[in-house]
Amino acid sequence: MSNISSKTFSSLKYVYLIIFFALLSGIFYPLITGLDFDFSLIGILILFVGLLGGIMLYKSTTSKIKQKTFFVAGFSLIGISLYYIFQMTGRV
Numbered sequence: 001m002s003n004i005s006s007k008t009f010s011s012l013k014y015v016y017l018i019i020f021f022a023l024l025s026g027i028f029y030p031l032i033t034g035l036d037f038d039f040s041l042i043g044i045l046i047l048f049v050g051l052l053g054g055i056m057l058y059k060s061t062t063s064k065i066k067q068k069t070f071f072v073a074g075f076s077l078i079g080i081s082l083y084y085i086f087q088m089t090g091r092v
Contacts, residue, residue, distance in 0.1 A: 021047045039088070046084045053077030 025043030030036060056074030060067050086092045 017051070018044075021051070042084075042088060046081055046088065049077055049084065050081035053079075053081060 021044050022040075025040050025047060027037075027040050027044075030040055053074045053076070056070045056077060058074075060070035060074060063070055083092070
């Protein structure tokens with residue numbers, strides 16, 4: 001595979017994830033009801049924080065040099081994402 005097609009494929013992965021999280025967080029609900037997009041955008045950001053935490057946890061299993069750093073950062077980001085979810089739903 002050439003270098004250009006590898007970069008294109010890599011960028012398409014991230015575009016797919018953005019679209020997936022936008023749909024997952026309910027981007028159609030404000031369109032149908034005529035409400036603001038604030039909660040949908042906040043939901044997308046919360047999901048990205050959780051995704052980044054999951055990526056860090058994956059990196060901790062594949063890296064030998066910075067394994068502890070990735071492990072702590074991954075669980076911290078997942079914890080922050082969970083806190084934001086509870087804060088958004090009014091449970092904190």
